[in-house]
Every structure is written in structure tokens, then in C-alpha cells.
Amino acid sequence: MEHKKTVQKHEVRKPEGTKEEADILKIKKSEDFSEWYNQLVQKSGLADYAPISGCMIIRPYGFAIWEKIQRWFDDRIKATGVSNAYFPLFIPERFLKKESEHFEGFMPEVAWVEKKDDGEERYALRPTSETIMYDSYAKWIRSWRDLPLRINQWCNIIRWEVKATRLFLRTREFLWQEGHTAHATEEECEKEVALRASQYRELIETQLAIPVLMGKKSRSETFAGADYTIALEALMPDGRGLQMATSHKLGQHFAKVFDIKFMDDEGKEKLVWQTSWGLTTRTIGALTMAHGDDKGLVLPPKVAPVQIVIIPIYDNDTKAEVLKEGEKIREKLEGKFSVRLDDRDVYSPGWKFNEWEMKGVPLRIEIGPRDIKSGQVVFVRRDSGEKKPVKESEVEHAAGKTLELIQENLFRKAKEFMTANIKDARNFEELEKLIQNRKMVRAHWCGYAECEEKTKEKTTATIRCIESETSEGKCTICGKPAKATALFAKAY
Secondary structure (H helix, E strand, O other): OOOOHHHOOOOOOOOOOOOOOOOOOOOOOOHHHHHHHHHHHOOOOOOOOOOOOOOOOHHHHHHHHHHHHHHHHHHHHHHOOOOOOOOOEEEEEHHHHOOOOHHHHHHOOEEEEEOOOOOOEEEOOOOHHHHHHHHHHHOOEEEHHOOOOEEEEEEEEEEOOOOOHHHHHHHEEEEEEEEEEOOOOHHHHHHHHHHHHHHHHHHHHOOOOOOOEEEEEOOOHHOOOOOOOEEEEEEOOOOOOEEEEEEEEEEEEEHHHHOOOOOOOOOOOEEEEEEEEEEEEEHHHHHHHOOOOOOOOOHHHHHHOOOOOEOOOOOOOHHHHHHHHHHHHHHHEEEEEEEOOOOOOOOOOOHHHHHHHOOOOOOEEOOOOHHHHHHHEEEOOOOOOOOOEHHHHHHHHHHHHHHHHHEEEEHHHHHHHHHHHHEEOOOOHHHHHHHHHEEEEEEOOOOOOOHHHHHHHHHOOEEEEEOOOOOEEEEOOOOOOOEEEEEEEOOO
């Protein structure tokens, strides 16, 4: 293999305005994590800032990742009896006000439509859809035969954030799915909450290769109007917790407010039990932070828009032969994998290496005239940089195996990071110091809001989830008998 020599012999015709080198990150991940993230999201082609304050544009490459997430999750919820529907973006103010806790919880972020006809009530732009959907549920549900009712919608959400925009992490408009179910019994309701949480965990860990911690939220962090919330929390490389998805037991609160009743098989009228659950485009931000490096994105193969890129390396004398061989390899892999042959003649192989590394393509296949003579190609892994020759006859099998290894390696590395960066605190001073050192902290908690508030005030960290609802120790914050073990961290 003499790739360097063939690269140097390559004559490149550069169009006007083409850079000598592919766009690269100007800051290291370890130096300024926030700026590294902002540059990476834009330079990799995931998203860009919109001309509207607080909003973002999801570019085709970023949306392709979202479509893969959608497809995986949509297939699995449909297999368990969920149907997709769509409800209006406009929420009547009287609907929001029906459930006071819910309304107060969202009020600071609600965006209102100013224009209305004479005498018409105000409309909110959808901050979440419980109220608009449950007005219909009250009409559709009559008998126990109508239950369970499971409806999901893929839609946009508007929450008027006043904090600085962080692409994918905090914007005024974002995309999500929200599932809303109604059941005849509390037991069925709680099984639904647990099922959706487990499906989220499977999605995040097996597809995005991000390990998560799963547990209930504290009362102050629970979704407005819910009995309890199960959260799936990830730990990012800067030591902050990121909420990846949530599943809520709504109980019968909304059923009482919206009069959602059914006649059971004994002829008795009863209130339904409800759940809601959601996951957003924030997952793409998590993916970027968890796996990205100083060269760009590092995408898990299962959600990568392009899993394999073939880079032909040639000079003017060998161009036709190498491109022909590259096309043969592409045809061999196409159908089983998402593969691209980069035959653009205006860019050098080195430029292409940089560009596809920035985009996080899991596997690069290099082929030059010497490789053709040897009956091989060269595999280059994005996650580790490892290069190895592969016989051309074994390319298809080797590609599948390599992609599996990359997927497994990304999860293993992320899991090792999370495990190493969750620390136990014996007292409040240790908790403060660990949070300051960008760790997630495991601590005994008495269950009282005062200790939770003190921690937030002193460290800006919140309870990301309750790891265990029992504890034999003393509260790390106040020293009183503990009722739970909680995980504290700063959050996005």
C-alpha cells in the first residue's frame, strides 16, 4: 500500500472558491466544550441558526438522523397498539386553564397568537398537547371496549425560551413525538409508563450508543399535572446531565378535568387512567456531544445517514481503472448498507477524508491502483482511526462486522465514561466539590424539597433522577434519615 504517493501524484482541478483544505474545527473539545459543540453542529451540516430569534434550521443531514430515530421508534410503538394522528397547533386558552398545575407549569414558556376574530378566545401555540387531545378523548371514549386508546403524534412544539439558543438542546421550536394513552385500570396505566420508558432506553442505548440512567423525577421536576415522571438521563462529556426522554403517569387528573369516562363491563361509569411520553430532536445534540471528537462527528452506524464512504485514490493514468473498481465495490455494498462513492474530481483524497470525518461516517474504504493489483481495499474506522487491508472478496462481510464493532465500541466507551464520572458524596461539602469538578453525584436524600432547593441554589445542580426509592443512610445535604438515593448534576 502506497497511498501517500498516489495522493501526491493526483492532479486536482479546484473550482473558484474551493478551499485548499476541508473545513475543520477551530477549537478542541477539551478546551471549550460549548464552542466546540456549536462549531461541530454547523460545520458537519446538522443544523444552522435561523433568521428568527431562538430558532434553528435542521439541515438534511441532521434530519436524516431524526428520520432514522423516528423509523425505529415508530415501528416499535405501532407493534404495541399505538396509532399515529395529528392534532392542531393551536390550543384554546380555556383548555390550558382547565388543569391549573399544568397551566402554571407551562405559562412562562407559552407563546400566544395575537391575531383573532372579534370575540374569539386566545390561542396558544402548542407547548404540549395533553389538553387539545383530551378534549377529543372525552368524545371518543364511551365504553371499556374503546380502551386502551393509544395515540402518538410526530409534530413541532413551541416553548418561548428566553435563555441563549443551543442548537438541538434549547430552541423555541423543536420536533418531537408525544404519545398519549388511556386505560381502564391503574395497573395497565403503570405498565404502559414502564413499557415506553424501556423502549426509549433500548432506542438510546442500542441505536444512539448512549448509556442512560433511568428513574423517577423528584416532585419539583415532575411533569406538570403528572403523578410521577420516569426520566432517562445521559451524562455528557462536560459533566452535565441531559434528559433524553420521559414517560409520565398522569393518573386520573386530566380525566377528571376533561371528563374522560367509560362504562365498564358491569355497567359502572369510571374515569380512565392516562399516560404521556415523549422524545425530541435533543437526542441529536446528545449524539453529537457524546461521541464527537476534534475531527468532527462520530456517528453510530445504526443512525448514520451514510454508513460507508468509498474514496478512490488515483492519478490521471489510473483514474478510469480505480473509479470502475470503486463503482463495483459500491454496487456490492449497496442494498445492505447506506454507501456513497465520492468520485468528485475537484477535491483531493485528503480533502475528502477531512470532510467525511467531519460528518462522522463510520467506515471509510480507500482504494488505489496498488490495492487493485493486490485484490484488496483499505478499511478506516472513524471511531478509532484503525486502518486495515481487506480482501476485495470479503468486503461485504467485513463491512458488516466492522460496523457492528464500531457500534459496540462507541457504547462501551460512553458507558466507561459515565461509570467513571458518577461519584458518591458523603456530605454536602463533597457534593459541592464534585459538582464543581463536573461530576454527576450520587447522594442520599431525605426527600424534602428544602434540601433539593439548597443544592440547586448553592451548586446550580438538580436531581436528574432518583436512582433508588429506599436508603439506609443519612441525607447528604441535611444529615436527617434518607428516604432515597438521588443523582445530582448540572443540566442543559
